[in-house]
């Protein structure tokens with residue numbers, strides 16, 4: 001009997017283990033040389049010309065980016081309803097209000113055609129999410145942002161690496177792009193994230209606010225020739241710094257990011273080919289295989305049959321030893337968001353319909369070909 005196949009697992013090798021042990025032995029465990037190196041190599045990975053600010057989660061990074069963009073009390077920020085709650089909660093941290101927009105059923109990303117109609121005097125920013133690792137049309141979003149003088153913060157939690165029209169996500173003219181290194185993401189530091197930006201002022205504000213609003217970080221204090229005890233508080237900041245333990249793990253993972261993406265893509269293509277005859281809506285794909293790259297963080301499907309409900313399907317998969325998930329329960333359905341903003345499902349028909357039938361299949365580099373054969377066989381047993 002095969003063991004239960006979990007929905008997701010991190011891919012941690014001996015390189016990561018040695019790197020973390022080396023950091024533990026080094027005597028410097030919090031933010032220091034490994035974190036600086038991780039930030040530098042992350043920028044190189046995205047093609048250079050950026051500043052990177054490592055943080056202890058993408059949620060922290062999104063919060064810092066919005067704060068640095070000046071989002072505050074009473075402002076509005078446009079977000080998709082089909083995302084994780086972190087995208088919207090950080091807006092509330094600042095006393096501002098998320099304005100939710102339905103998804104485009106062809107991409108599962110924010111429906112760009114609905115953005116302009118939601119812009120008001122209070123609108124300050126747009127936060128697109130590259131759903132599952134498929135890029136939003138950033139040129140279109142940035143054009144709208146320029147027209148209405150709005151800031152753009154990309155939630156790139158799913159998109160390492162993602163490319164559209166030969167441009168890496170991270171390199172568009174947004175104010176900030178925020179990555180996640182949570183355990184299930186395409187690379188992991190356990191918990192962690194990265195803000196990247198082309199704007200030196202924004203980078204500076206994020207760096208100061210990342211660590212208590214201190215004008216110099218601890219590493220700088222202990223290595224520069226100014227007295228180590230002296231620092232100045234210039235704002236009521238946060239405690240969002242990434243540790244060197246996490247960064248050494250991140251450096252080893254980053255070195256594998258391209259290989260991980262290739263393997264994910266190979267697995268996604270196998271699912272797409274071997275599930276194509278079943279009553280399923282398979283995930284949206286890139287428009288142009290030459291110039292676009294899908295990170296394939298998630299493989300989001302929809303049932304296209306009345307014979308079995310989504311909940312029954314997930315139960316049946318579980319009984320066959322396969323873990324699945326749902327990405328996401330749209331925010332307009334979640335009690336807090338629904339009640340606080342009096343949101344109606346009828347106003348989000350695409351995300352509501354998607355959610356009714358949605359499930360995500362396991363897709364991660366620790367899976368073997370045999371694991372994937374089991375997933376496909378289980379689905380065929382239920383649906384064929």
Ligand SMILES: *Cc1c(COP(=O)(O)O)cnc(C)c1O
Pocket residue numbers: 056057058059060083084086087129155157158179180181182191192193
């Ligand atoms: C995972 C995720 C986040 C939050 O990332 P953390 O690093 O866990 O804070 C934000 N947005 C989306 C879309 C995510 O999937």
